[in-house]
Amino acid sequence: MDNPTGLAPATDAHLPEGLRTPFATTPSTKPTKQRLRPSAAILRPSCASLGLDLSDDSLAGTPRRVAKMYVQEWFKGLDPRNRPEVRMFHNRYNYHQLLVERDITLFSCCEHHFVPIIGKAHVAYLPSASVVGLSKLNRVVQYYARRPQVQERLTRQIAEELKQSLGTDDVAVLIEADHLCVMSRGVNDTSSSTLTSEYGGQFATDHALRQEFLRQIGK
Ligand SMILES: Nc1nc2c(ncn2[C@@H]2O[C@H](COP(=O)(O)OP(=O)(O)OP(=O)(O)O)[C@@H](O)[C@H]2O)c(=O)[nH]1
Numbered sequence: 001m002d003n004p005t006g007l008a009p010a011t012d013a014h015l016p017e018g019l020r021t022p023f024a025t026t027p028s029t030k031p032t033k034q035r036l037r038p039s040a041a042i043l044r045p046s047c048a049s050l051g052l053d054l055s056d057d058s059l060a061g062t063p064r065r066v067a068k069m070y071v072q073e074w075f076k077g078l079d080p081r082n083r084p085e086v087r088m089f090h091n092r093y094n095y096h097q098l099l100v101e102r103d104i105t106l107f108s109c110c111e112h113h114f115v116p117i118i119g120k121a122h123v124a125y126l127p128s129a130s131v132v133g134l135s136k137l138n139r140v141v142q143y144y145a146r147r148p149q150v151q152e153r154l155t156r157q158i159a160e161e162l163k164q165s166l167g168t169d170d171v172a173v174l175i176e177a178d179h180l181c182v183m184s185r186g187v188n189d190t191s192s193s194t195l196t197s198e199y200g201g202q203f204a205t206d207h208a209l210r211q212e213f214l215r216q217i218g219k
């Protein structure tokens with residue numbers, strides 16, 4: 001469908017089409033207060049249809065609280081203005097071995113059920129002329145996690161962003177996560193978890209390098 005003002009070009013234009021989060025509208029530039037109003041307005045009848053009394057002092061603020069949580073926290077990665085700037089430093093110390101940042105806290109949200117995905121991301125790369133500021137790896141993970149997601153897309157979006165920002169294909173991403181939609185409803189399985197990975201450049205071709213990455217993250 002023709003979508004000349006679609007959010008995707010603004011938000012995920014740097015990603016290959018299949019990796020873009022499916023957007024239908026442009027990101028709102030209105031102040032947060034005004035952006036909360038329509039979301040809260042939708043949540044109010046949903047609560048009411050469950051038979052809840054929205055005049056109760058505990059429940060009265062719930063639609064607005066949930067709207068605020070979506071816009072300002074859970075889905076802040078839908079706003080391209082929150083895309084982190086990945087700062088690089090000259091690799092004057094000539095560090096060219098594997099760099100692994102493991103156990104990065106990951107909070108995301110299942111796009112099928114709007115319940116949390118909770119887990120850890122492990123990322124690695126082989127530095128060349130530049131090295132990345134470590135916290136930027138966490139920020140990239142957070143930016144893509146804070147959207148409605150499926151784990152496969154999340155994994156590949158992070159890998160693609162790192163490849164572009166770090167200027168190398170030698171990037172590995174592994175995510176292990178628990179899906180509340182599997183744990184708390186449906187099949188109600190609290191013991192299974194989901195692992196996804198993406199290996200670029202030398203990680204795709206060099207078995208020993210991949211094994212070293214897996215060893216360093218305890219796999
Ligand atoms: N591939 C993939 N599937 C996911 C992810 N998160 C949730 N799902 C699955 O998405 C599917 C949605 O299937 P549906 O049959 O439409 O939904 P449902 O009736 O609620 O499915 P059940 O969970 O089996 O009750 C479910 O099988 C979920 O487990 C994810 O990150 N990746």
Ligand SMILES: [Zn+2]
Pocket residue numbers: 110111112113114115179181182
């Ligand atoms: Zn789900």
